[in-house]
Amino acid sequence: MGGESRPGPVSRHLDEPRAVRIALIGGAVTFLLAFLLIPLAAVFVNALRDGLGAFFSALAETNTLAAVRLTAIVALAVVPVNLLYGLAAAWSVSKFRFPARNVLITFIDLPFSVSPVVAGMIFVLLFGSHGLAGPWLADHDVKIIFALPGIVLATLFVTSPIIARELIPLMQSQGSDEEEAALTLGASGWRTFFHVSLPKVRWGLLYGTMLCAARAVGEFGAVNVVSGHIRGRTLTLPLHVEVLYNEYQFTSAFAVSTLLTLVAVATLAVQAYVARRADRGA
Amino acid sequence: MTRVAGLLVLATLLAAAPARAEGTTILNVSYDPTRELYQAVNTAFAAQWKAKTGQSLTVQQSHGGSGKQARSVIDGLEADVVTLALAYDIDAIAKSGLLPLDWQKRLPSNSAPYTSTIVFLVRKGNPKGIKDWEDLGKPGVSVITPNPKTSGGARWNYLAAWGYELRKTGSQDKARALVAAIFRNVPVLDTGARGATITFAERGIGDVLIAWENEAILATRQASSKGAFEIVTPSESILAEPPVAWVDKVASKRNTTAVAKAYLEFLYTKDGQRIAAKNFYRPRDPAVAAEAAATFPKLKLFTVDETFGGWAKAQEAHFADGGEFDKIYTGSR
Amino acid sequence: MARRTIPGFGLSLGVTLAYLGLFVLIPLSTLVLKSSQLSGEAFVRVVTSPRTIAAFRLSFGASAAAAAINLVFGVLVAWVLERYRFPFRRLVDGLVDLPFALPTAVAGISLASIYAKNGWIGRWLAPLGIEVAFTPLGVVFALVFVGLPFVVRTVQPVLRDLDPEVEEAAATLGAGRFTVFSRILLPGIAAPALTGFVLAFARALGEYGSVIFIAGNMPLKSEITPLLIMIQLEQYDYAGATAIALVFLLASFFLLLLVNRLTHAYAPAPGVREA
Numbered sequence: 001m002g003g004e005s006r007p008g009p010v011s012r013h014l015d016e017p018r019a020v021r022i023a024l025i026g027g028a029v030t031f032l033l034a035f036l037l038i039p040l041a042a043v044f045v046n047a048l049r050d051g052l053g054a055f056f057s058a059l060a061e062t063n064t065l066a067a068v069r070l071t072a073i074v075a076l077a078v079v080p081v082n083l084l085y086g087l088a089a090a091w092s093v094s095k096f097r098f099p100a101r102n103v104l105i106t107f108i109d110l111p112f113s114v115s116p117v118v119a120g121m122i123f124v125l126l127f128g129s130h131g132l133a134g135p136w137l138a139d140h141d142v143k144i145i146f147a148l149p150g151i152v153l154a155t156l157f158v159t160s161p162i163i164a165r166e167l168i169p170l171m172q173s174q175g176s177d178e179e180e181a182a183l184t185l186g187a188s189g190w191r192t193f194f195h196v197s198l199p200k201v202r203w204g205l206l207y208g209t210m211l212c213a214a215r216a217v218g219e220f221g222a223v224n225v226v227s228g229h230i231r232g233r234t235l236t237l238p239l240h241v242e243v244l245y246n247e248y249q250f251t252s253a254f255a256v257s258t259l260l261t262l263v264a265v266a267t268l269a270v271q272a273y274v275a276r277r278a279d280r281g282a
Numbered sequence: 283m284t285r286v287a288g289l290l291v292l293a294t295l296l297a298a299a300p301a302r303a304e305g306t307t308i309l310n311v312s313y314d315p316t317r318e319l320y321q322a323v324n325t326a327f328a329a330q331w332k333a334k335t336g337q338s339l340t341v342q343q344s345h346g347g348s349g350k351q352a353r354s355v356i357d358g359l360e361a362d363v364v365t366l367a368l369a370y371d372i373d374a375i376a377k378s379g380l381l382p383l384d385w386q387k388r389l390p391s392n393s394a395p396y397t398s399t400i401v402f403l404v405r406k407g408n409p410k411g412i413k414d415w416e417d418l419g420k421p422g423v424s425v426i427t428p429n430p431k432t433s434g435g436a437r438w439n440y441l442a443a444w445g446y447e448l449r450k451t452g453s454q455d456k457a458r459a460l461v462a463a464i465f466r467n468v469p470v471l472d473t474g475a476r477g478a479t480i481t482f483a484e485r486g487i488g489d490v491l492i493a494w495e496n497e498a499i500l501a502t503r504q505a506s507s508k509g510a511f512e513i514v515t516p517s518e519s520i521l522a523e524p525p526v527a528w529v530d531k532v533a534s535k536r537n538t539t540a541v542a543k544a545y546l547e548f549l550y551t552k553d554g555q556r557i558a559a560k561n562f563y564r565p566r567d568p569a570v571a572a573e574a575a576a577t578f579p580k581l582k583l584f585t586v587d588e589t590f591g592g593w594a595k596a597q598e599a600h601f602a603d604g605g606e607f608d609k610i611y612t613g614s615r
Numbered sequence: 616m617a618r619r620t621i622p623g624f625g626l627s628l629g630v631t632l633a634y635l636g637l638f639v640l641i642p643l644s645t646l647v648l649k650s651s652q653l654s655g656e657a658f659v660r661v662v663t664s665p666r667t668i669a670a671f672r673l674s675f676g677a678s679a680a681a682a683a684i685n686l687v688f689g690v691l692v693a694w695v696l697e698r699y700r701f702p703f704r705r706l707v708d709g710l711v712d713l714p715f716a717l718p719t720a721v722a723g724i725s726l727a728s729i730y731a732k733n734g735w736i737g738r739w740l741a742p743l744g745i746e747v748a749f750t751p752l753g754v755v756f757a758l759v760f761v762g763l764p765f766v767v768r769t770v771q772p773v774l775r776d777l778d779p780e781v782e783e784a785a786a787t788l789g790a791g792r793f794t795v796f797s798r799i800l801l802p803g804i805a806a807p808a809l810t811g812f813v814l815a816f817a818r819a820l821g822e823y824g825s826v827i828f829i830a831g832n833m834p835l836k837s838e839i840t841p842l843l844i845m846i847q848l849e850q851y852d853y854a855g856a857t858a859i860a861l862v863f864l865l866a867s868f869f870l871l872l873l874v875n876r877l878t879h880a881y882a883p884a885p886g887v888r889e890a
Contacts, residue, residue, distance in 0.1 A: 016792055017792075021699060024691060024694065024695055024699075025695050025699055025701050027688075027691055028688070028691045028692045028694075028695040028696075029695075029707065031688045031691070031692065032692065032707060032710065032711070034736065035756075035759055035760050035763060036710050036711070036713050036714075036760070036763065037710065038729060038735060038736065039722060039725040039726055039729060039760065040710075040713065040717075040725075042725045042728055042729050042735065043721060043725050046725075046728060084630070085630065085631065085634045087627075088626070088627040088628075088630035088631050088634075089627070089630075089631040089634075091623060091627040092623075092624065092627035092628040092631050093631075095621045095623075095624075095627075096621070096624050096628075098628075104631070106868075106871065106872060107635055107639070107640070108631070108635070109871055110639060110643070110868065110871070111639055112817070112818075112871065113817050113820075113821065113864065113867035113868050113870065113871045114643070114821060114864055114867070115820070115821030115822075115823060115840070115841045115844070115860070115863065115864075115867075116719075116821065116823050116824070116841070117821075117823050117841040117842075117844050117845055117860075118646070118821070118841070118844060118860040118863070118864060121844065121848060121856065121857070121860065122642040122643055122645050122646055123642055124357055124848075125642075125645035125646070125648075125649050125853065125857070126641070126642050126645050127358075128357035128358050129356065129357055129358035129378075130356070130357065130378075131357075131645070132645060132648070134358070138358075143358070143360070145357060145358055145359075146354065146357070146358055146359040146360070153638065153642075156638055157638055157639060157642065160634070160638065160639065176621055179621055180620055180621070183620065183621070183622075189622035189623055192622075193623065211715060211716065214715070214716040214717075214718075215715075215716075217718065218716075218717065218718025218719065218720070218721070219718070219719075220718060220719045220720040220723075220823065220824035221719065221823035221824050221841065224823075224824075225845070225848070228344060228354055228359045229344045229345065229346055229354075230309060230342050230343070230344045230359075231342060231343050231344065232342060233342060237718075238718045238719070238720040238721070238824070239720075241718075241720050241721065241724065242720055242724075243345075245480070245724055245828075246314075246345075246474075246476045246477060246480065247317055247476070248480070248483075248484070248504055250484070250728075253724060254724070254725075257718075257720075257721040257724065257725070260717070260718045260721050261717060261721060263716070264713060264716035264717040264718070265713075265716075267712075267715075267716040268709050268710065268712050268713060268716055269709070271709065271712055272705070272708075272709040347849065349849050349850065350849040353848065353849055353850075353851055356851070374851065429832070429834075429846070431846055431849070431850055432846055432849045432850070468833070469749060469831060469833070470749045470831045470832060470833065470837075471831070471832045471833050471834065471838075472832060473832065473842075473845075473846070473849075481749075485727070485731045485732070485733075485748065485749075486731065486732050486733050487732070487748075487749060603850075603852070611666065611834050611835060
C-alpha cells in the first residue's frame, strides 16, 4: 500500500529533466488537492462556520448521540463476524487448490459489485412484510427490516469482501513454508494458525479490519433503504447527516460529518503506520 | 488485548444506553416538510397526555417523501399513525390491509386537520417577473420542483398547474402543454419537497420554486436567508389536504389505539390548530384561521375532487406508469 | 501447496460457504426470484425503457469517464509518489486512501457544497460557463473521488519493484528518457494500471451516497441507475426495481470477472506485500 521512500534514482542520467519533474509533481498535487484535500477541508471549515459552541452542541445533541450509539453497535456487530469470515475465506482460498476455486473467489468478491441500494433492497425483499420470509417473521413478531438486525445485515453484506480481499493476495504471496515447517516440528493445526500464520498477516489484518470498520461506520446507500429513518432509533450517523442536511442545519450536518471524517483519518493514520512497520519487516 | 478493549467498549455502550423509558412510545411516519410542525405538536401533546392520564408518552418521528414513507409502512415499518401528503398514499397502505379502506371518514374534514396550498418562491425583487402559472412555462425561466413519482408535494404542484390551465381554458391539451413546458424548464428533480427547497434556497439553483405554502413561508424566515426570497401567490391554486390516520393493525398490536386516536384528535383542538398555524399550515378551525389570517395570502382554491374526479383517477391518469407525467418525460429529451 | 498437509481445509471452506450462502447468496437470490415475477416481455420492457437506458448510459458513461481520469492521473500520482522526493510526500501518500475510508454521504455533501455555483471551486468555474453540480459532470467528479485510490494503489507496488537495471541498460544504449518511459516503463505498469481502471469502474458503477447529493436526478438526463432503482422501489414497483437491479448487477459482475482474469494473468497480484 503506501510507499516507503525508495532510494533516489540510481544515476543522474536516469532522471527526468528538472522542469519535467516539477511539472509532474505539480500536476499530481493539483489533482489530489482538487479531489481530496479540498473536500476534506470543506468538511471542517463548514462545520466550524458557526463557531466552536455550535459545533459542540451539535455533537452533544440527543439524536446525534443516539446515532453514534447505533453506529457503534452496528460496527461492533459487523467487524468481528467479517473478521472471522475473512480469515476463513482467505485460508481456504490461498492455502489450497481445489476445483471451482476461482468461482469461489469471484463469489467472495461479489458484494463488491453490488450497488449499496440493491444490497439494501434484497434484504427488504427477503424480510419485509411482503418478502419471502415476511409472513413467518410477522407471526413470530420478529423485526428485522426497519430495525437494528436489518441494518446489521445490510452492512455485513456490503463490507464482507473487505478483509478477505486484503488477506488473500497477502497469504498467497507469503506461501505456506512456515506453516509446513511448524507442522513438521509437531505443532497442532490451531497452534500453527495462532503462532505462525496469524502473526505473518497481522499488519494486513489490522489494516483490513480498520477499513472494514470505517466502511461499516460510513455505509449510507444500503442502510438508507432498510432503515425506516426513525429519529433517535434507526438513524445511523451517515443517515443522521442527511437528515440534518435536509433540515437546513448545514453546520450541524458538517459537524457530525467531522466525527465520521476523524474515523476515516484515524484509519489512514493506522494504515500509514502499518505500511511503515511492514516495510521495515517488523 | 484487542478482545479486552472490545469488551470494554461494549460494556460502556450498554451502560450508556438510556434507561428503558417507562410509558408509551408511538411512531408517527410523516412526509418531508412536517419536521418542525411535529416537533412542536409532540411536545405539546405529550405534556397534555401526561397531565390527563399520568402516562409518559414519547412520539417518535420518521420523515421522508410521502410515497417512500407509505412504502416503508407497507413493508413493515411499524407506524402507529401516518401523517402523509395525500390521501392516495394512505389508500395504498389501506389496500395492503393495515387499516380499513374507509379510513378517511373517521376524522373530521376528510381526515385533514389542516390544509395548505401551492405557491411560488422567487428570489428577491422577482427578477424574472413571475406572476402566475403561465410564467413558469416561458422559455428562460428555471423552475424547481421535486419528482412527482416520489414526492407527494410534487404531485400537488403538478396538479395545481394542470388544474389552473384546465379551469382557465377548459382544454386538457392546453393544460398538458403548460405542464410539459414547465417541466422542460426544470434542471434538477429532487426526490422530496425539502430537498427541492434546499436546492433552490441553499444551492442557488433556479428562478422559481413551486412549493408547499408552509415550505415557502419557512424558507423566507430561515436565518440564513432572511430577505433573499419573496413569495408570489398565483391567482388560483389547489387546495392541498394532507391527511392523517392511525394504523389499526399496528396500534392494536401495540395497544396504542387510544393514545394514537387522541394524538390525531389533538390536531383538531384549538391548541393543535394554533401550532399548525404557527408552522404555516392553514388551520381548519374558523376562529384560529381568523386569528392567523394575516399569515396566509388570499387566493382562489380548487380541489382535486372537483377538478380531477378524485385522487385515484388523478394518480391513474397522470402518475402511474405510462401516464401523463411519463409521457412528458419520454416526449422531451 | 499440497492439499492435505496444511490442516483446516474443511473448516475454513465450511465457514466460508456457510457465510456466503446465508448472508450473500440467499439475499441475492431474491433479485432473481422477484424479477422472475415479471413476464419476459414486461422484463424486457422495463429494462429497455428510455429512462432505464438513459440511466444505464449515464452510470456506465460517467463511471468509464471517471475511471479514465483516474487511470491517467492515477499513474501520474503513483509515478510521482514512487520516483520523486518532495515535501509532505508521505502525507500525500497516506491521503490517497481517503476515499476508501470516508463515508460516501460525507463525501457527497462536501463535494456538492464545493462544486455548487457559490461553492469554493464552483464559483471559479461558473464564469467560464462550466457547471458541475447537478450536471453529469458533477456525477463524474464525484466518481473520480470515489475511484481515486484504485489505480494509484495497483501501480505503486509494481513501480517500486521495477528493476532499475533495465532502465540503466536502455539509457546506456542511448535511449532518451522519454523512450525509456514509453518503451520500457509504461508496458510494465500497463497491466496493473488496467486492473486499477476496471476496479475504479466497478466501484463507480454502484456508487450512490456520494453522487446523490451532486447529481441533478433528472430522468433521461442526470439520473444514475441506483437512484432509478430507488425510485422504482418508492413507487411500489418492486418487480421493475429488481429487473433493473439484476441487469445492472450482471454487468458489474462480469467486470469483476474480467479483473480476476487480469490479476491472474499478470502475477504477482497487485497490493502484495511481504510480511
